Amino acid sequence: VDIINELESEHTNSGDILKELRKITNDFTMPEGGCETFDLTYQKFHELESDIFQHIHLENNILFPRLRNLLNK
Structure with a gap:
């Protein structure tokens, strides 16, 4: 159960980083x-955020x- 608590804490920290x-x-x-590289990078940030929050939701x-x-x- 300690590992679950640790993982939940990591999820909270990851969420905080994404919010920042x-x-x-x-x-x-x-x-x-901004150039196309900025646009693509921000699109990828958005995808990353969505994927990580889905991962966190499923586990938590x-x-x-x-x-x-x-x-x-």
Whole structure:
């Protein structure tokens, strides 16, 4: 169970980093005069954020509760 708590803590930290990234990029808004590389990079940031938050949701809300239930039997 300690490993689950550690993973949940890592998820919180990852979420905080992604929220900070969104903040410093103005919600992944390409700066004025930005090139195609900026645009592609911000698109990839958005995809990364979506994938990681889906991963966190699945583990925290589905996998970990099931695992805790099995361990407590």
